[in-house]
Amino acid sequence: MKKIVLAYSGGLDTSIILKWLQETYKADVVAFIADIGQGEETEPARQKALKTGAVDVVVSDLKREFVQDFVFPAMRANAIYEGSYLLGTSIARPLIAKGQVDVYRKTGADAVSHGATGKGNDQVRFELTYLAMEPGIRIVAPWRDPKWTLNSREKMVAYAEQHGIPVPVTKAKPYSSDRNLLHISFEGGILEDPWAEPPADMFVLTTDPAKAPDRPTYAEIEFEAGNPVAVNGQRLAPEALLAELNKLGGANGVGRVDLVENRFVGMKSRGVYETPGGTILYAAHRAVESMTLDREVMLQRDQLSPKIAQLMYNGFWYAPEMEALMAFVNKSQENVTGSARVKLYKGSCTVVGRRAEKTLYDPKISTFEEDEGAYDQADATGFIRLNALRLRVRNRAGFSKS
Secondary structure, eight states, X not given: OOEEEEEOOSSHHHHHHHHHHHHHHOOEEEEEEEESSOGGGHHHHHHHHHHHTOSEEEEEEOHHHHIIIIIHHHHHTTOOBTTTBOOTTTTHHHHHHHHHHHHHHHHTOSEXXXXXXXXXXXXXXXXXXXXXXXXXXXXXXXXXXXXXXXXSHHHHHHHHHHTTOOOSOBTTBOSEEEEOSSOEEEESGGGGSTTSOOOGGGOSSSOOGGGSOSSOEEEEEEEETTEEEEETTEEOOHHHHHHHHHHHHHHTTOOEEEEEEEOTTXXXXXXXXXXXXXXXXXXXXHHHHHHHSOHHHHHHHHHHHHHHHHHHHHTOTTSHHHHHHHHHHHHHTTTOOEEEEEEEXXXXXXXXXXXXXXXXXXXXXXXXXXXXXXXXXXXXXXXXHHHHHHHHHHHHTTOOOO
């Protein structure tokens, strides 16, 4: 190998791997940085990669693509992994890998590499995407490489110190984090004890709910065909919209999640997440769906949602089954147009209003007052008796024990 494209973040693993690839394979390393909303981390990471020895650093602004083509589809599918994880890292990896393959092609590289460990999900997410796009691509996964001997945080920190590489994991910050426009995740170190409460000073995007404002904040989110397009009457680009909701949600302590999840490779792990804007979007989107989505279509989509979330979590973004399932989701969203009003207060996001021009909610039918003949209540008699027929037959046959 003469040239390797490394997915680079500037964190402990990729900083060390950049130098390790040079020393081990005597190859040039091109560092690829995907800007998906990690804030001020991008430029320092670029400078750090050059100082560590990268022959080139390619930074791609993928914020619009990330939100529009990954975050919004996940939200339209109501994809939530194991009941609470909004997939902030899961859906970012295929996009990063896709951008990395583009750089691999443009630079004429011989291989790609990443910093994911052999215990985690990210190795799968990266490599499934590589292979879906370039079936014959050569992949260097250092953590699974026989030449790799830095198999502990202690050894990695020592290697970094030996080569003058600054490391972000310290005694003051004994955990690792990953940030993008949708969320920030924390894992490892002190968080490996599932009984230990996360330190109060760890959180980045959200105010401590106990210290959040004593007065609630209201926000109105407008949707068109299942996609959010405006906040409080102001139309915004996808990445700006999510950033605005992050600000509103974060100020009110919305979006903290602490869970033990099942990794694809078979083990359980503990993760802590902050997803303020995403938490608001999911709630608001669901509220607009309640006005516009047919009951059976909603039921079918909701039955598919856990499977879609599992595929996203496991890295099968570019698999044919994902394409087929998302085709149904996208069809279901054609009439999901309207607005939802949410109340943000001390860590909670509560829907307090919803409306849609084309709505399936008809107050003339659902009212408890006089309905002016819009609904004949006598029709319910036959409806109930027909639905009870199999229960009556079962009882007469002697199956019922009551």
